[in-house]
Amino acid sequence: MQKKLILITNDDGYNSNGINELIKIARSFGDVLVVAPDGARSAQSSALTVALPVTYTEISNREHFRIIACSGTPADCVKLVFSKQLPGIERDPDIVLSGINHGSNASINVIYSGTMGAAIEGALYHKSSIGFSLCNHDNDADFSKTLPFFSKIIEHVIANGLPKGVCLNVNAPVGEILGMKVCRQSLGSWRNEFMASPTPYNKDCYWMVGEFINDEPEATDTDEWALTNGFISIQPVQTDMTDYMAIKKLNFDNQNTIFNA
């Protein structure tokens, strides 16, 4: 049987510590193709590069293990691989792994996350896709405690697949890990999101900063609860953004039409 081809990408850049840890555990499951941004692309969500072309640099090309750096976003990286335009890429990856991100992508941060933008992209190509994050922004964060758990998740997903159109948003707490929980996305919000800073032009500019707030600290079925209590959170993320409950609420004339023409 042909070995699995595992695509790995991230939003911190191809040479970040987090992606190197993910590569280490992924190589035991198959051939690894890394196509990742050539530098930091944090908070790029599912953004695509449309005004400029995407370029690439071959970093290394060994048997069973190739690394390509890409000028684009995490989602661009996934698209570029599935388009099979790059020299020597002739088959679709079997699974898409993204991360390990330096920093949490739990709660509403899944919406902004470039790590998850890549995982969502993999799901749109009907491949099992997982985004991994550790709740620690440091460059030299200690990923070691997460690795046995992340390996188990990859093994499970390779063996069982995922529901169609669904990818996983996996976040790990800092410190000892008690286990893993399948969770929903917590309601959350950001406060004090910008730091004003002087410019030479008689007005301020604004740096994104902010504090994240878990808006439902009492709930025990959320990703934020899991992380606060020492568990890895596993959120199944859908690529169908339709709110089906809201469809029913908006259809008040039972004609699937709000207004007549």
Place this chain on the structure above:
Amino acid sequence: MQKKLILITNDDGYNSNGINELIKIARSFGDVLVVAPDGARSAQSSALTVALPVTYTEISNREHFRIIACSGTPADCVKLVFSKQLPGIERDPDIVLSGINHGSNASINVIYSGTMGAAIEGALYHKSSIGFSLCNHDNDADFSKTLPFFSKIIEHVIANGLPKGVCLNVNAPVGEILGMKVCRQSLGSWRNEFMASPTPYNKDCYWMVGEFINDEPEATDTDEWALTNGFISIQPVQTDMTDYMAIKKLNFDNQNTIFNA
């Protein structure tokens, strides 16, 4: 009673034709504050600017109508307004409108859309938010037929609100409009997504192009069906990306835990 404050943004830039059409109809509902990108930000999804500060330029500041151009993404624009850091912005907008986008944001394009990134951001601040698009990429597209319908949607949403955490993705077909339909997101995919183009460096670069395919042309409850058949599509979009069905499927040991520690 204080007049409604309507925030308008988009992803084509503050001086595009589409946003000017939206401003025209919005002004009949209240005071209009435009904070929109200073140029094209297509396919920016919910991307945020984190590596650089966001800057702004005051374009005009008349009574009941102010325009600010921003260096950031559509989502940045919304965040900047709700942070109330900009001079003279002291209250939260009551409603967030984004568009009118030059081009469709139906089906999976909702995931990549900067127009919808801004609408999702408004929903995260618990405000009624709507993204509007016309299925025509031309700069000089004719928006006139959409305006009476889009006005009705805005009027309806101001009067009735939207379910919590939900915004609307509204797309209009080109040509005569027969009515409006509340729809789900069609399954869809992009093919031939890149055009290879020579570089001076003995390798190609890749421009994003591609053809969109509706992957369920038989279904009659989708946004793509509505648009193909002359209807405006109204998709309720959720900010909770959790797939609750998948939570049940993944919980196979009924312990809300895939694996033990």
